[in-house]
Amino acid sequence: MLKVLLVDDEPFILRGMKELIDWEEEGFKIVGSAPDGEEALHFLQDHDADLVLADIKMPVIDGLELLRALRESEKFQDVYFIILSGYADFQYAQEAIKYACTDYILKPVEKEKLIQALRKVRGMKDIELEKDRETKKLENAYLAGKLISIIQGRFDPLTFEYVRQHMYLSERVRYVEILVDGDDYEDECEDTVKRANQKQLYKACVDYLQDDSAHCVMDVSIQEKVYDVGFVLCGYMYESTDIKDYLGDFMKYLREILGLPVIMLVGKEVKNLEEIAKSYSTTRMLRSFQGFREKKAIYYYEEEMQIHTSGIMLCKKSLDILLNAIEQNNHTEIMKAVDSFYEEMKQRGIAGDVMRLNINYLLFQLLHLASELDDSVNQEEILRMISEGTFEKGILRGSKAHLCRVACEYGDYLAQMRKDSSRGILGKIEKEIRERYAENLTLKELGEKYYLNGAYLGQLFRKKFGQSFKDYLNNYRIEQACQLLLRTDKKIYQIAEMVGYHDLDYFVNRFISAKGCTPAKFRKQAKTRAERKE
Structure with a gap:
């Protein structure tokens, strides 16, 4: 609700103004009234108002003087102002316009004219609020960009000073x-x-x-x-x-x-x-x-994540043997090394947080090995996905069985990177999508088929095509659906099935997301365009 202050030296006019229209219906609320401009200024010192409606002729301070005083005050420059006047003299109107009067209504005030003036104010306020929102949005985006650069360690003193001030x-x-x-x-x-x-x-x-x-x-x-x-x-x-x-x-x-x-x-x-x-x-x-x-x-x-690489708490010799076995991708030696590592921890009474410190040391070293082979992909994310992918129900996270699986798969992964065979495989996978897009294709299945770690394959795929495997597959399916919509009379649910979607609602939602309309509308629009050309 916009707050309104009524100013007039005639009480019956003030009462009439309050009752003339349904103020709340128009989005306004009368917060006060005053008999002259001086009282109005006193009121505004302690109360907020978005709009002032004032008579032009009043004792002490008249309407034009009140308008001028508000415009000269930094605090009240944005207050909307409507003058009510019994004078049709152009000089008065000209003076009001000079001080950015929003509207000028002749008395007796007609209901429709007042409503029209209020709606004009409402529209101006909406535009003002929208500009403020856009300005705030831009300011927030600018601040966020500065903050992100600081978080990532890329900033200068001016950037930091701006963030500190805001x-x-x-x-x-x-x-x-x-x-x-x-x-x-x-x-x-x-x-x-x-x-x-x-x-x-x-x-x-x-x-x-x-x-x-x-x-x-x-x-x-x-x-x-x-x-x-x-x-x-x-x-x-x-x-x-x-x-x-x-x-x-x-x-x-x-x-x-x-x-x-x-x-x-x-x-x-x-x-x-x-x-x-x-x-x-x-x-x-x-x-x-x-x-x-x-x-x-x-x-x-x-x-x-805390790691202590010195002192008797780190089983460094056992861990280095395990790392060597992983690097050589020798699964038999990996399992022996994992057994030795856990046996040493058992003999030394290592458990809980101290066991975690040893595991952390191992994982840090694995990341280092992978990054030396290829630092262009997110090795941390691949390690996480390998750890998650090798975990199964019934096996404790971080247990000997879990570590064995992670170590063996990571050894395979390092070996795959050394072969550098991924370039040709990406071409084969692209061909697989074109030929088998209607099937339930997954990165895991394709990784197993081409002997490449699924997590690494996903990173390489995104790097080459600029999108995830899942999104690439879905986009290809939607393009094939478009061709079927244009070239056949098959029903929508049939086309959905043909391109690999067994849930019709999901297919329609995916189609709308990609093309901006439903499959039925897409077909209808294409048919209409074709008829116009004929």
Whole structure:
């Protein structure tokens, strides 16, 4: 509702104005009245008003003087003003226009003319609000871009100063990665679904954080194809409680609102925002090791990732033997080395957090080996997917059986990279899609067929084609459906089946997403265009 102040020295006119129309129906609310311009100025010092309707002739301060006073005051320059006048003299109207009077209505005031003037004000206010929203949107986007550059460690003093001026910051800072990560989410969900979920997640984060919403940004890890929401957590946010209670409440809200398997990866605490890139790097590493951890809603770097490479707590000799066996891709030696590693930990009484430290050392070394062979793909994400892909029900995460499977598959993966046979395989897979698009094709199946790790294959495919395997396959199916719609009279459900969709609703939704209309409308429009040409 826009707030209205009525100003007139005749009480019966004020009463008549209040009763002349249904103000609320027009989107206005009368918040006060005054007998002259002086009283009106006093009222506006303590109350807000969007619109002033004032008589032109009043004692003390008349309508034109009131209008001039408002326009000369920085505080009231944006207040809309309508003059009510019993004078049709052009000089009065000219003076009113000079001071940006919104409208000039002659008395006696007619209902329709007043409604017309109010709707004009309403329209102007809507335009003003839309401009403010667009300006705010651009400002937020600019601030988010600056913040992301700081998170990624790419900033200059001016960038940091801008962010510092536009955000409330404090000591004790962490980067928190928030994302959706359910079972088979990476392999089974298309990029469009992931993107939609990411936007919903971002909105929920912003709604929860309210005044601190600028601390939340999207697409920090976009180059890694991670559909994340980044959150810069400052110490002041949880100074009255514990960090785990604060993030626990935040997580509970997100999961209840979205109904999605949201997780948080909480990076290492750093001193201030200037060091946030260090915290960001720890969340990336935490994400890659996540597949070798027990499923949790929130992972803390300090609990999951600490490594001590000195002292008697690290089984370095056993781990180096295991690493050598993995590098040589000798499955027999890998299993022997895993047995020796676990036997040594048992003899030394190593368990719990200390066991995790040893596993972390191994995983860090595996990442190093892979990155030396190919640092152009996201090796951390491949390690996570191998860890997840080798895990089965009945096997404990991080157990000897799980580690054995991860080590053997990682040995295969390193061997595949050394052969550098992926280029020809991508061409074969593209051919497979063209010939078998109607079948239930998966990266896992194709990886097994061509002896290439599915996670690595997915990364290579995205790198070459700029989209996930799933999206590429769906887009190809939709293009084939278009051809069938144009060249045959087959029913929609038949075409859906022919191109690989066994759920008609899903097919229609995918078609609308790709082509902007339903299959039936697409066929009808094409037929109409063809008839016009004839």
